[in-house]
Amino acid sequence: MVGIVLASHGDLAAGVRQTGSMVFGDQENVAVVSLEPSMGPDDFRANLEKAVASLEDQEQVLFLVDLWGGTPFNQTSAFAKGHDTWAIVTGLNLPMLIEAYSARIDATKSAHDIAAHLVSEGRKGVRVLPEGLEPKVTASKAAAAHAGAIAPGTVLGNGKIDIAAVRIDTRLLHGQVATAWTKQIAPNRIIVVSDGVAHDELRKTMIEQAAPPGVPANVVPISKMVEVAKDPRFGATKAFLLFETPQDLLKCIEGGVDIKKANIGSMAHSVGKVVVTNAIAMGEDDVKTIERLRELGVEFEARKVPSDASENVDAMLKKAKADLAAQANQ
The missing domain is CATH 3.40.50.510 (Phosphotransferase system, mannose-type IIA component)
Structure with a gap:
């Protein structure tokens, strides 16, 4: 090295x-x-x-x-x-x-x-806001950037979106994701799948602006992601999918999106949840949802950054159940 x-x-x-x-x-x-x-x-x-x-x-x-x-x-x-x-x-x-x-x-x-x-x-890595302060691109580059939409029915690549990686992360697109994970996965697009964020213009704009250079980020509702997974126009897309919660991931899979592996990066603590690692907290619904996802064939790992060893997901669920039971008996 x-x-x-x-x-x-x-x-x-x-x-x-x-x-x-x-x-x-x-x-x-x-x-x-x-x-x-x-x-x-x-x-x-x-x-x-x-x-x-x-x-x-x-x-x-x-x-x-x-x-x-x-x-x-x-x-x-x-x-x-x-x-x-x-x-x-x-x-x-x-x-x-x-x-x-x-x-x-x-x-x-x-x-x-x-x-x-x-x-x-x-x-x-040197960028600026407002974006109008960026140096002007040449006319040829501008024309390419604003090329017309791809016609419905067009088949690109093999006609099926390549879902390179999936991550559950309460913070969605942040430094570790935009740099370490994106460099490791090398997608050509980041897609945040969330009904809540898709209808929150401020959060949506902040996420799009946080995209790393050369890798655009889009925020879409779950129903749109289901459509994208079936649209042959996305056959040339290598996507990194980000979900805010395991519940959103479950809805996406139940809608027909083929996802077999997922990384748990962070799940924020809130009332009714218990802390299982320094980055992950779970409530009863989280435990049930992850167990249901595993029944559907989803394989989980838990890592904050690529260089970390994965946490034991079975141990995490076991701890969550024990702590939630103890919390209920208090």
């Missing part, structure tokens, strides 16, 4: 790494080097050398540095001379780091491969 060194003035690199762990999970083979006000270039260089020495593989090293021409970059550039397999990318930001984490999962990729990929992907 390619080793990563984050280098910056002050605590920027350390902060980006900490935030990256919140989104993508804790990562091994990552080191941080910070240039503090009391340090000179030689001090920074010494810490840089220690950071590389701490990596499992010193042959493939990727340096993500804050500023081209600053001391961290200058010292890293000097240190990298003679190491032809190393690579340096400046402009360190959170989307860049998340993309690097995702890219290095492929063990065949070198530090150079990942660096070349990050140059474009890191720039995509």
Whole structure:
């Protein structure tokens, strides 16, 4: 696995790494080097050398540095001379780091491969609201973006939507989903399936704006998702489906959508529910719904981020039943 060194003035690199762990999970083979006000270039260089020495593989090293021409970059550039397999990318930001984490999962990729990929992907992480402030696209690109709707009956691909992954998450589309999970799954569309959110213009707009670069997000009611699953025009779509509750997932499957696997990311606590993990709370209806889904052949896992090991779903249901029974007897 390619080793990563984050280098910056002050605590920027350390902060980006900490935030990256919140989104993508804790990562091994990552080191941080910070240039503090009391340090000179030689001090920074010494810490840089220690950071590389701490990596499992010193042959493939990727340096993500804050500023081209600053001391961290200058010292890293000097240190990298003679190491032809190393690579340096400046402009360190959170989307860049998340993309690097995702890219290095492929063990065949070198530090150079990942660096070349990050140059474009890191720039995509810079976006603006209001969207009218975005640079104007060329006329040809604008025409392509506003191409007419596909005629009913048109068959794309194999005529059947590819549901690449399904997740139950009270928060729906947030940082972990937009970065870690989307990078892992590589969909070309995120679909939030919820009657409630589909009729809430504010939440709907916020979700659409939270979509990661290059992967549009749509919010649809359950009935619309049932129609989409039967529409051959979506045969070229690789979708990541997000549900707010297991009840919505059950309604979708009962409507005819073929779903055999689902990830439980988070289920928020509320009155009448019991906490079964640090991210999941269940009430009686949740337990019954998940058990019904399993009877229908749905296989569950429970993970916040791809790097986590799955929680034992049987143990979660058992704990939920015991705690709900104890709560009822109080």
